[in-house]
Amino acid sequence: MTDLPVARHLLHHAPDRVSDTVVLNYDARLMRRKRLVGRDGLAFLVDLAEVTNLDDHWGFALDDGRAVAVEAAPEDLIEVRGDLARLAWHIGNRHTPCQIGADHLCIRRDHVIEAMLAYLGAKLTPVTGPFRPEGGAYGKGRTMGHDHGDHSRAHHSHA
Known part of the structure; x- marks a missing residue:
């Protein structure tokens, strides 16, 4: 008690x-x-x-x-600008939570995702602020990622 x-x-x-x-x-x-x-x-x-x-x-x-x-709480984020539809697709394909603004996207700092976005031509700016990403369709208001390790395609496929 x-x-x-x-x-x-x-x-x-x-x-x-x-x-x-x-x-x-x-x-x-x-x-x-x-x-x-x-x-x-x-x-x-x-x-x-x-x-x-x-x-x-x-x-x-x-x-x-x-x-x-x-x-x-304020967090270390990266502001993403560029071809937002294309960049958002790649961010979502990696199951990365993403805050969506009218003229930019915002994700938590992640050097791997940042390198991918830079390769795709995104303009990246480090910022600090509250992180309120778009909610996931199935995760009680959260993007619920999953493991891309060895699992059956009968349960999930990116094909």
Whole structure:
């Protein structure tokens, strides 16, 4: 048992009063059960019914009535410009999460993907900011990659 307040429910909108804010990167915003500490020191336990993408929610409702906001942490990203349709296809073909803007794409820093994009003629600019990529069609709002190792084509094919 824990003495920490527990968050079993998520909020879709900001309440009148906020007790603290947790700042989480993209990977950390996908969770089910975890101990978190807010920016101002409030510690609490997240205990959700299933793995949840926090990007779809405003924050946590603690069992003691307090609310904690979720903020996307700044991350090292690469801004991608060029033939966006072609570049987006290659990024997606590698199952790489991608944030889509009107005139650019944004991915997390990855020297292998960056080399591929540069080879394809992309203009790449390192940037820092919150990463909020487009959600996957099947992964509860997340791009869910998979292993390209030895597996049966009966289950998945890129043909």
